[in-house]
Amino acid sequence: MSENENIQLSAEDGKLRPALGRVLMRLRTPLIALFVILTVIFAWQMTQLRPDASFEKMIPVSHPYIVNFLKDRDDLSGLANSVRIIVETTKGDIFTPEYQETLHQVTDAAFYIDGVDRSGLQSLWTPNVRWLEVTEEGFVGGSVIPDDYDGSPRTLAKLRSNTLKSGQVGRLVANNFQSSIIVAPLTETDPVTGERLDYQKLSADLELQLRDKFQSDDIKIHITGFAKLVGDLVDGANLVATFFGVAFVITAVMLFFYSRCPWLTLGPLLCSTIAVVWQLGLLRLLGMGLDPYSILVPFLIFAVGISHSVQIINRFGQYCHDGIDNSESAFLAFVRLSKPGGIALLSDGVGFLTLRVIDIPVIKELAVVASIGIAVLVLTNLILLPLVLSYTGISKTCRRYLDRKANSKYSHWWYLSAVTKRAPAMTIIAVCAVLFVGGSWFGQQQKIGDLDPGAPELRPDSRYNLDNAFLTSNYSTSTDAFVVMVHTDPQQCGNFAALSAIDYFQGTMENVAGVQSALSLVDVSKLVIMGMNEGSPKWHAISRNQLILNNSLGRVPNNLLNTDCSMVPVILFLEDHKADTLDRVVAAAERFAKENDSDQIQFKLAAGNSGVDAATNIVIRSAQYRMLFWVYGVVTLLCLLTFRSVKITACIIVPLMLTSILGQALMAVLGIGVKVATLPVIALGVGIGVDYGIYIYSSLEHYLRQGHSLRQAYFSALKASGTAVAFTGLTLAVGVGTWIYSPIKFQADMGLMLTFMFFWNMLGALLLLPALAWLLNARETELKKVSS
Template identity: 50%
Template sequence: MNSANNIKTAAASSQPEAFDPHSGSFIERLVFNQRRLVLVFCLIISIGLGWQASQLGLNASFEKMIPTGHPFITNFLANRSSLAGLGNSLRVAVGVKQGTIYDQQYLQTLQQINDELYLLPGVDRPYLKSLWTPSTRWIAVTEEGMDGGTVIPGNFDGSAASLEQVRLNVQRSGEIGQLVSANFRSSIVYVPLLDKDPRTGEPLDYGQLSRQLEQIRTRYQSDNIEIHITGFAKIVGDLIEGMQQVLVFFVLAVAIATAVLFAYTRCLRSSLLVMGCSLIGVLWQLGMLQLFGFDLNPYSILVPFLVFAIGISHGAQKMNGVMRDIGSGMAPYVATRNTFRRLFRTGIAALITDAFGFAVLLVIDIGVIRELAIAASLGVAVLIISNLVLLPVLLSYIGVTPKAAARSVEHDCVGAGDDGSDREIHQVLPGRLWKFFALFTERKWALTALTVAAGLAVFGSVVGSRLQIGDLEPGAPELRADSRYNLDTAFMADNYAASSDIFVVMVKTAVDSCTHYSVLSKVRELTGQLERLPGVESTNSMARLSRYAMVGYNEGNFKWLELIPNNAALGAVQARAPRELFNADCSLLSVYVYLKDHKAATLNSVVEVAQTFAADNSDDEARFMLAAGNSGIEAATNIVVKKAMNQMMYMVYGAVIILCWITFRTWRGVVAAVLPLMLTSVMCQALMVKLGIGVKVAILPVIALGVGIGVDYALYVLSVLLMGLRFGMTVTQAYQLALRQTGRIVMLTGATLAVGVATWVFSPILFQADMGILLAFMFLFNMLGALILLPALAHFLFGSTVLAPPVSSSAPGQKHNSHDPDGLKSQPLTEENSHA
């Protein structure tokens, strides 16, 4: 079939009074024949969900940020009541810049800070520990036998004698390197936390807790007193504080997108409509989150921007289609219905694909990721109304400026020459850039593009194979290295032998059996193996304490530094042992492993040794279970993330392949759409390796979401390209048509959104900066894949393939014919020809 004859087909009527309102699909008639009801409905929904969105809070839950279904976490939660605050805790170091802690003023300040921390909401008070708590005791061997007491005695009065007594008690307490620094210039208040405020029963408000901690820091920090705070709750608090700055970046992204869209269209009204409808989608999504009882947390804060980005992508396509139809002579109402018919099925397919991409995150057994998946899916759902329905209805009333409509088609011609010459075809593509993209449908350029893509795939696969799971740097990787929190973490590491990175192995025994020789000897063997690992600083356990107790019981003679195979003698240690080493009925031991850091390699080595030992030595008398402590929880999280990553990618690509097949009904179309996405995923992993970014809870969603958003570009370009092929066009002609109708908007939105998220690199939250880099890369790479690699694949996949033409050759609703500069606006994607 000659392409010129196809291009000169009839179009829908340019006048609304000549348009048949009963034509089109049921959805089209439902939307456009009841436009006022649609507007009233959307207004009511906006008011209701807008009010709900105003009540949305920012918070995080400790249990929602850990994989509660993993065996490590199951063991931890099952024994949590017997563990001395090993899950969620704070360490507050109070130091002096001059002198030592053996100073009356310092100890009074420490006491006041201790008391204020004790009264904070959510503190697990029985396990709070400092030099001032009764649980901090000293033990010594005297001529009369074992002696001991509280480190700071009840008769402390601040005199020189009492200060000397405190100094002596500290030396005998075994807390040097634990609660007291080796240089005696600081000490720690250990503050275990509950996940819920016992007064209200509500989840602990980490934002408020962080603000209260900062108030304490401000109140007591002076010229000679410095305060350092570390712990999960403080990380989350700092993230929540940083989240407030995210709003600035969101506003900046909206401003950039609006400016670029206006520069492209020169139509303020339509640009504002696209922005407004996308923001309405974000508003509805936030309102629904509040309605369903969710909060925004540090990890789901990117979802509103992703919803906005998807909304801009789809809204700009609708606006561009309407603008071009009006430029070809149609009335706004007719142009909007025509664009709705042509792009609605493609938009629905793209949004459903996005929703599947988000929904696969539900397989990850971490609460915040599942909430992110739900939030993103809700956002995609509301975009079907706000951008595929509300925006076209508003455009049917408001339209676009005549000057902008004329500009959109000023370079178009009625069609190609009858001889199908490239000279006349290229006239419809103004600018060198668009002519450059069109070259990739030619064999030489297509082969070059595929060769380069293959080389990039090999390079990306080799580099990406070194991608690691978990944190690659010490400190809190969510925050920048020079943040106050990471400086506090560095202070702790420099001054305390007991690291804040704690891995705990639990040993379950029968009641009153935790100090039996057969149990403690295995514990000693385990700690010996762990201490030989390069990432382990030290260990602490009942076995270690019992060995030193034997020395004390025998006049301090270190020849007795050994476990004695006598259960009665070992059991006597219970009376003086700290409660964090065993529970009340002596049925659970806690084996502490203090790590140099929480890097993935360190955690992997400890888990491997501990799991192997547990498998070989667990029996009816003693069962070794992993794991508690912040590092134990992080190790479980890394295991879940590693397993979920491949599973998630298989599922998201499976969903994309199925939906592309449903949309295009040809395996060639599926290959052309999916291969560019796969290349982007491979290159993204290589980029993460080069930037030193490990796969973590915060980054994992970006990998899946990039695929979901990227497929939108391929669907819009490929749908028009296939439609052109079905009308008998060559691949080059069909691709040039796709560039005019949807390709330019793909490039516009891809570049604009990449610039918008690139501003995140200035965020104080490091993982948000990482997200910005990765998303910007994926936006750009997916855009280039749709504009370069897709047509190159199409040249080889469709170059000699004849596709079945549409069944119908006239548009529903058509009363008479008119010229169509795109040649295919007269053949919108309706039920009759939607296979394109």
């Protein structure tokens, strides 16, 4: 070991890290070659990675509501995962030969799209959409499209009459007769290959084979449904590469401005990019893909890599400027920063893993994706970067820049170090206490679930939301359907007791605020009984005569009961799927089920898109604070193990807690609900934000051990790490700030929240942490407990 190394190393560096550092420097050439080989392998694997989205991944499959839904899924044709294709005419109404020919062609085209459950397809041109009429001779009915349809005025008039008799106005046919719907239920797996449905391909097929082919000046095609939403999300997520490129350029410019050295700019960019390549390659090797919710995680890994790299190049540059050669400077940077960097990355990774307590597959996968990336950073940024720097060194321009910095009095840091004095510290703590109270109050207004109509994952002016708005404004039945499955013994769903219970349930639920209407086989039974009695309204009721009931149920559509008459879906059409609406509906339905369930009949929640949303909201509501408990518990435990001081741990954790509280308040003020897309942001912000505090206090500890006063030690810590922390916070905030312009709203929301949390975590580490150190007197006596 050289004389310089003996000067720089101290007892606090221990023995393990210097020994490991010597081995790394000795083997740096073969190690770099190994990194290059592995990067090529993972880059090849990365090119094979494909987007991965699934309906079941987005929902809490183990929640009782979803268990009930999946159990009855095959009997809920058209009520589960489906798309609605709206064919609109801009000239006249739908009863023209030209429109009907187009509708017929679109129906046929939809029939042959891969992923469509063809047996459940519904349109005016499918035989399962029928009309019914009571005449002097009894019931008369048939397919809506006349058997002898030829486009003539006579058959068009007959088609109009059949449509009015079918009861589909407001459902499959618009109230203004200017459009009609094709309902295409989907299969989750391909019945031939057994492979999972490719939502991106399905969305592309809908565009190519329907919208692009049939849309014209006279015909407009609107498409809604979960599959189309996911397809649009994947398409929008492809723009992430553009945002990544913009953030990469911004980071490169800011790194060069910070270091004034091309080598100290290139090293962090190279190693952080390698980390992303490794992460994506490992995902491919593990048989995983990237869904729209985790596709931003690679950029977060890049950002975290830059965060740690800045600390390393900052320390490396200082050692080089002090006259230590490149290899020894890299060795010392590794020894001094591997401990705080390793603890910070461990906190990040374990913090991300706590997301797995949320029982939604897509969030569990996000936790794995993020944790893999953090694990890779230990190799690429804590080990590879010092090895690379040992060859590159620093430029002459950088040395001159460091000369100017060395001669600087760092007056800005000296002024900032005053936060360790009584008056400034008390002022900061008082301001933060006010922010804590205010944030807690506003945070109570935070809502669970969606707060906007349509698909809140996309912007209000997106094509999908415009299509959804068209559907809502032109049809009587809402797109927000909450389905309750009523179970009886086989062949007993049509007896008087069951039908009267269902009728009572419908009447109860239709009086709940937010419920537009309800539909079940009871409505069909009443209409048929009324029709069999000359249409008299007084017969619009459930008959106690079982023979009459049996006759009335003979004309019930297949989607309103299952094959053995043991399950009846009751469809509640809601005004919206906002959290408050769903809470009221769930509470009323559960209360009814609790009071009326028996051995003969059970009311089971819930299917439909709103039923799934309700179950998701319940899971998120119960998991939100459990997740926070785990992430803060893990981070706190790691800090206690590292610093062995409750006071020091409090100095690091309290600023993070304040940022979390302010983040929740910001979500409440901006109307951002807690849902699948936004819930992980809280854990991500805590996991990444703890890095600032660990680096600051590790540096502060070093100078306190040398006998400095708290202010002098903090001033020295700011000179050593403060600039890097401030630069990192600003760089990360600016980088993720570019997401605000994403066409995908939840990505924009994530960008806004992460920008806020990065910035406030930085301020907390620089201002509140030292103020708390003064208040708690976490000084030399506490730091002496820390072992090397």
